[in-house]
Amino acid sequence: MKCPVCWADKAYVHPVNGWKALLYHVLMIVPLKCHHCYHKFSVSWFATIGKTVHPPKVSKSQASSRRSFRGPRPRTSGGSSAKPNPAGRAKAYARRG
Numbered sequence: 001m002k003c004p005v006c007w008a009d010k011a012y013v014h015p016v017n018g019w020k021a022l023l024y025h026v027l028m029i030v031p032l033k034c035h036h037c038y039h040k041f042s043v044s045w046f047a048t049i050g051k052t053v054h055p056p057k058v059s060k061s062q063a064s065s066r067r068s069f070r071g072p073r074p075r076t077s078g079g080s081s082a083k084p085n086p087a088g089r090a091k092a093y094a095r096r097g
């Protein structure tokens with residue numbers, strides 16, 4: 001669907017929740033959001049016939065690369081040796097005098 005602001009063909013269905021979703025449903029209006037300029041607008045359901053209102057599906061390889069882009073997850077499990085022991089250090093200082 002074309003965006004009325006930037007005319008990019010990147011406006012797709014924007015999910016809404018609560019009473020707004022009901023209102024859109026009753027009025028047969030489709031909420032859309034431009035993925036180019038983030039302009040939010042709504043059009044009649046009839047205007048979406050034959051138009052692309054759903055974003056293209058991301059292939060599996062692209063999805064995995066996106067996940068790796070976030071970076072590796074910090075490891076929660078690991079030896080306690082990596083963490084410095086503040087209590088032990090304080091003891092050492094106390095011993096030194």
Ligand SMILES: [Zn+2]
Pocket residue numbers: 003004005006007008034035036037038039
């Ligand atoms: Zn736009």
